[in-house]
Amino acid sequence: MSKLIDEIRFTQELIKKPSVTPKDLGAMNVVVKHLKKLGFKCKLMSFQEKGTDKIINLYAKYGNQSPNLCFAGHTDVVPAGDVSSWSTNPFGAKIKKGYLYGRGVSDMKGGIGCFIAAVSQFLKENKNFKGSISFLITGDEESVAINGTKKVVEYLKKKKEKIDFCIVGEPSNRSKLGQMMKIGRRGSITTHLTVIGKQGHIAYPLEALNPATPIIKILDELKSKALDKGNKNFQPSNLEITKISIDNSADNVIPAKASATFNIRYNTLHTFSSLKKYISKIIKKYEKKYKCKTQTQFQGTGTAFLTKPNQTVKKIQSIIKKETKQNTVLSTIGGTSDARFIKDIAPCIEFGLVGNTMHQVDERSSIKDMKKLKSIYLKIIKSFFN
Numbered sequence: 001m002s003k004l005i006d007e008i009r010f011t012q013e014l015i016k017k018p019s020v021t022p023k024d025l026g027a028m029n030v031v032v033k034h035l036k037k038l039g040f041k042c043k044l045m046s047f048q049e050k051g052t053d054k055i056i057n058l059y060a061k062y063g064n065q066s067p068n069l070c071f072a073g074h075t076d077v078v079p080a081g082d083v084s085s086w087s088t089n090p091f092g093a094k095i096k097k098g099y100l101y102g103r104g105v106s107d108m109k110g111g112i113g114c115f116i117a118a119v120s121q122f123l124k125e126n127k128n129f130k131g132s133i134s135f136l137i138t139g140d141e142e143s144v145a146i147n148g149t150k151k152v153v154e155y156l157k158k159k160k161e162k163i164d165f166c167i168v169g170e171p172s173n174r175s176k177l178g179q180m181m182k183i184g185r186r187g188s189i190t191t192h193l194t195v196i197g198k199q200g201h202i203a204y205p206l207e208a209l210n211p212a213t214p215i216i217k218i219l220d221e222l223k224s225k226a227l228d229k230g231n232k233n234f235q236p237s238n239l240e241i242t243k244i245s246i247d248n249s250a251d252n253v254i255p256a257k258a259s260a261t262f263n264i265r266y267n268t269l270h271t272f273s274s275l276k277k278y279i280s281k282i283i284k285k286y287e288k289k290y291k292c293k294t295q296t297q298f299q300g301t302g303t304a305f306l307t308k309p310n311q312t313v314k315k316i317q318s319i320i321k322k323e324t325k326q327n328t329v330l331s332t333i334g335g336t337s338d339a340r341f342i343k344d345i346a347p348c349i350e351f352g353l354v355g356n357t358m359h360q361v362d363e364r365s366s367i368k369d370m371k372k373l374k375s376i377y378l379k380i381i382k383s384f385f386n
């Protein structure tokens with residue numbers, strides 16, 4: 001007889017492990033311990049790259065039949081910040097006035113707790129269901145995310161492990177449970193640009209080459225041209241300049257170098273390489289015009305993707321709507337998540353708790369919401385295997 005897991009007590013146990021990214025400090029073991037009790041086969045995977053911390057990841061599975069429903073999440077959390085501003089110990093997991101407090105409760109230890117509790121109840125009632133349930137849990141989501149889900153997905157690909165559908169338990173709701181589920185994410189590309197001119201006396205500009213002029217022109221053109229108008233599922237792509245710097249200690253010297261950083265959050269009308277081309281073309285144009293030199297470095301943290309709102313997605317949406325009495329929107333807004341890696345092997349959606357206190361002082365989740373999320377997850381599991 002498998003044991004029932006209580007979503008609140010489990011989440012409290014997990015919060016008490018202060019797994020501030022990239023440290024684990026026993027958090028993954030809490031998940032493994034409970035999954036093993038439920039009969040899951042747990043495979044722990046450690047990854048480390050030169051100059052990065054060693055990260056523990058988990059792929060756990062119950063059953064071998066298809067279809068395979070996967071839950072994905074992370075046990076690492078962001079730092080507590082100013083601890084003295086918290087109304088309670090950020091790793092104490094106290095319940096006050098109907099809220100569970102703690103770093104990571106909404107992002108996303110509470111999501112893990114609700115899913116594992118739902119699974120425990122499902123297994124108790126459906127011992128011989130046809131299919132399998134898996135957990136892909138990483139300790140590297142809040143940090144650089146190179147030794148986490150990305151590498152587990154590579155491993156699963158190599159092993160030809162089939163995942164038929166994946167639910168990522170990130171806090172997808174802004175202020176009310178059921179407002180929003182995510183069916184895709186925008187991509188992100190960051191460009192570091194340096195324009196190299198020639199230093200000289202400010203009174204003799206013809207003897208020098210001021211890199212400030214071309215960098216302003218480049219940034220102006222990039223910022224003022226619309227990248228697209230958006231489409232049915234995505235808002236328009238957007239460029240933001242995040243840094244402009246000219247290192248110059250004198251006021252009468254034309255500087256030698258100017259640099260800038262900008263980021264584009266883009267929709268499915270672009271790719272990393274199409275944007276690289278687009279940006280490079282504009283830079284080259286001004287390089288030629290001003291006879292300066294440029295250096296460019298591009299960094300991508302995931303391309304834009306969309307999970308087609310198929311039957312499974314619509315079914316999940318209707319379960320959430322019914323349970324929460326909200327008009328659940330299918331959305332693609334917000335930052336990136338590990339869904340950007342999982343989408344390579346399985347269709348995924350994101351649905352979890354309310355995220356309006358995540359990464360903040362006094363991060364908290366309502367007990368009511370947690371109980372409701374558990375029951376939503378249970379209904380999703382039941383409908384998936386029905």
Ligand SMILES: [Zn+2]
Pocket residue numbers: 074107108141170171
């Ligand atoms: Zn998260």
